[in-house]
Amino acid sequence: xxxxxxxxxxxxxxxxxxxxxxxxxxxxxxxxxxxxxxxxxxxxxxxxxxxxxxxxxxxxxxxxxxxxxxxxxxxxxxxxxxxxxxxxxxxxxxxxxxxxxxxxxxxxxxxxxxxxxxxxxxxxxxxxxxxxxxxxxxxxxxxxxxxxxxxxxxxxxxxxxxxxxxxxxxxxxxxxxxxxxxxxxxxxxxxxxxxxxxxxxxxxxxxxxxxxxxxxxxxxxxxxxxxxxxxxxxxxxxxxxxxxxxxxx
Amino acid sequence: xxxxxxxxxxxxxxxxxxxxxxxxxxxxxxxxxxxxxxxxxxxxxxxxxxxxxxxxxxxxxxxxxxxxxxxxxxxxxxxxxxxxxxxxxxxxxxxxxxxxxxxxxxxxxxxxxxxxxxxxxxxxxxxxxxxxxxxxxxxxxxxxxxxxxxxxxxxxxxxxxxxxxxxxxxxxxxxxxxxxxxxxxxxxxxxxxxxx
Numbered sequence: 001x002x003x004x005x006x007x008x009x010x011x012x013x014x015x016x017x018x019x020x021x022x023x024x025x026x027x028x029x030x031x032x033x034x035x036x037x038x039x040x041x042x043x044x045x046x047x048x049x050x051x052x053x054x055x056x057x058x059x060x061x062x063x064x065x066x067x068x069x070x071x072x073x074x075x076x077x078x079x080x081x082x083x084x085x086x087x088x089x090x091x092x093x094x095x096x097x098x099x100x101x102x103x104x105x106x107x108x109x110x111x112x113x114x115x116x117x118x119x120x121x122x123x124x125x126x127x128x129x130x131x132x133x134x135x136x137x138x139x140x141x142x143x144x145x146x147x148x149x150x151x152x153x154x155x156x157x158x159x160x161x162x163x164x165x166x167x168x169x170x171x172x173x174x175x176x177x178x179x180x181x182x183x184x185x186x187x188x189x190x191x192x193x194x195x196x197x198x199x200x201x202x203x204x205x206x207x208x209x210x211x212x213x214x215x216x217x218x219x220x221x222x223x224x225x226x227x228x229x230x231x232x233x234x235x236x237x238x239x240x241x242x243x244x245x246x247x248x249x
Numbered sequence: 250x251x252x253x254x255x256x257x258x259x260x261x262x263x264x265x266x267x268x269x270x271x272x273x274x275x276x277x278x279x280x281x282x283x284x285x286x287x288x289x290x291x292x293x294x295x296x297x298x299x300x301x302x303x304x305x306x307x308x309x310x311x312x313x314x315x316x317x318x319x320x321x322x323x324x325x326x327x328x329x330x331x332x333x334x335x336x337x338x339x340x341x342x343x344x345x346x347x348x349x350x351x352x353x354x355x356x357x358x359x360x361x362x363x364x365x366x367x368x369x370x371x372x373x374x375x376x377x378x379x380x381x382x383x384x385x386x387x388x389x390x391x392x393x394x395x396x397x398x399x400x401x402x403x404x405x406x407x408x409x410x411x412x413x414x415x416x417x418x419x420x421x422x423x424x425x426x427x428x429x430x431x432x433x434x435x436x437x438x439x440x441x442x443x444x445x
Contacts, residue, residue, distance in 0.1 A: 080371075208357050229359035233367045240362045241402060245395030 008220045011134065011170040014052020015045065017228065017239030018198075018213070026196065027220030029168050031161040033140070033191055035175035035184050036200030041211055044077055044232050045200070046136040046172050051082055054091035058133035061126070062094045065142040069094035080234050093130055097143070110148050116156045124163040132169055140173035141186045153189045161193060184216065195219040203227075203242075213239060255281070255441040260288030261296070263439050264415070269376070272404045272414040274435040276428075278442035279421055283320065285441055286313075289380060289415060291322040299326065299413070300374035302365055306332045306355045306386035313382075324348070326374070330364045332357075333386075355390040358399040365403070369410055377412040384431055385422040397430045404434040 010025035019025050026032055034042050050060035064072055073094070076082070086092040101107070104122055106115050127135060137143065140157070147153045157173075164171050173194065175185050184191040184199060191197055196218035203212045214227045228239040255263075260275075267273060277285045294301045305313055310329035317324050328348050332355040345351050350364045369377060381387070381403075388396055400416070407414045416431050420442035432438065 206356060208354055210357070210359060229363065231360065231363035231367065233363075235367055235370045238363050238366050238370075240359050240366065240406075243358055243395050243398050243402070245392065245398050 010221075011053075011058075013049045014056070015048060015237050015239075017230075017237070018045075021215055021224045021226075021228065021239075022218060023222050026170055026218070028170055029165040030195035030218070030220060031157075031164060031171045031173060031193075032196035032198060032218070033175050033185065033194035034172050034198045034200065035177055035191070037177055037179040037181070037202065040200035040202055041230060041232050041237065042174050042176075042200050043072070043138055045213075045237050046138060046174055047072075047076065048079070048236050049172060050092060050134050050136055051079065051086065053134040054086040055081070055083075057091070059090070059131045060092050060134040061130055061132040061136070062092070063097050063123070063135065063137045064094060065097045065137065065139055067138075068096050068098075077232055078234050079236060081236065090130070093132075095126065097137075106146075109146065111146050111152070113152065113155065116147065116152060117159070120156065120159045120163055123160065124167065127164060127167050127169050132167075135164060135169050135171045136174065137171070138174040139176050140190060141176040144187050144190070150187060150189050153187050154193065157190060157193045161195070200230075210242070212242060255284070255288075255439075257284045257288035257292055260285060260439070260441055261292030264289065264293045265297075267413070267437055270408050270411045270413065271437060272408065272416070272435045274416050274418065274431045274438040276418045276420050276423065276438070276440045276442055279419055281441050283316070285417065286316060287320055287322065288441075289378075290317065290327060291320070294378045295323055295326065297376060298374065299376040299378045300368075300372040301327045301378045301380060302330060302368045302372075303327055303380045303382065304330045304332065304361060304365065305382050306390075307383050309334045309338060310349050328368050328372075330361060330368070332361060355387055358387075358391060358395065362399070362403050362406070366406070369407075369412060377410070379407055379412050379414045381414070381416045383417040383419055384427055385419050388424075388427055393426050393430060397433070400430060400434045 008027040011028045012019050012025035034046055036042050050062055053060040104118055144153050147156055175190055177186055184197050197216040199214045199216050201212050203210045210229050212227050213230050215223045227242040229242050231238045310331040330350050332352045335351045336354045352360050352364055365379060404414055
């Protein structure tokens with residue numbers, strides 16, 4: 001469908017419910033913070049975003065920070081639509097960031113400003129080399145732990161976001177927050193810089209724990225601000241509206 | 250339509266007259282349950298080659314399977330979303346199989362919708378039937394406001410996917426509020442209970 005004047009090209013996530021919430025998908029080249037506490041389904045959602053992209057012929061890259069990619073793939077939901085040939089063909093690539101740190105000689109606990117530039121350049125070079133159109137970094141919080149100060153985190157995310165946007169790459173940065181957190185990010189910086197924030201959470205209602213998803217902001221598009229309940233299934237992430245009659249808020 | 254103790258043949262015939270993607274309220278009597286089961290699952294859905302998603306909130310899926318076996322009804326195309334076995338009988342995830350999906354509690358109405366959605370997407374069948382057994386049992390665990398919202402979203406979604414929906418209610422346990430709630434989302438009503 002041709003775009004209306006002024007409307008940005010979309011990167012359809014392939015998750016039917018999320019694309020509906022986003023009026024067609026993430027505006028292409030946006031950097032989105034996908035944040036939430038543990039066990040809310042962030043990695044599964046991010047992975048599905050990449051698989052759907054790879055299936056559509058968009059080269060997709062998963063940068064794993066906390067878990068090595070072999071272990072990640074071993075624990076992946078047995079998606080009915082996941083074809084391992086996507087990995088063999090290079091459409092879907094997994095890279096472990098700790099290996100990149102090692103190759104770049106970043107062995108210290110804290111990265112310097114020069115090393116931040118080097119890391120941004122290394123990720124951008126990889127994206128260019130692979131022709132990546134969809135990128136996930138899981139998790140950005142773990143990278144931030146190596147940056148320590150708000151200034152360095154701001155500098156890193158701004159430079160990375162700008163570089164990836166210039167490369168027309170749509171990026172999901174997976175963020176981790178504690179279940180009690182009222183902020184959308186651990187360091188309070190990531191949320192301010194990202195073009196979009198998708199919040200995943202566990203919501204308790206009368207003793208039942210529901211997995212929820214809510215788009216908090218998304219530059220370049222209108223979007224629903226309602227809360228949805230999700231399920232991680234072999235057919236992918238499914239979403240239904242949260243029934244308001246039972247809302248605790 | 251009011252018919253005294255409508256038999257399974259008559260129930261199936263009534264359902265067969267309904268257009269695709271219809272939502273039907275089927276009110277039955279407690280004594281009429283087996284006739285309804287046979288009419289809906291065997292003579293209607295199985296005969297038409299429909300995949301059936303059976304949401305059970307009244308008795309466990311295991312118990313219904315035993316009933317179906319006793320009635321000699323083919324269950325190969327029937328998929329259960331069981332809302333009560335986990336919370337009331339401690340059924341574990343290990344008891345789930347290709348034909349049975351457990352929802353932790355009948356209060357988790359969103360999860361119930363998600364399981365139905367999953368089974369709809371997984372189904373290869375062109376025609377699909379979703380049976381809710383029963384609205385009265387769900388009403389024990391949920392207030393009318395949330396239940397009404399649930400029915401509206403569920404039935405609208407199923408209609409958009411061209412699935413056939415049957416909402417069972419038990420005449421003896423129904424209230425005017427529940428009847429109104431069901432009538433609001435259904436296109437047609439069938440009374441298979443006692444003549445009133």
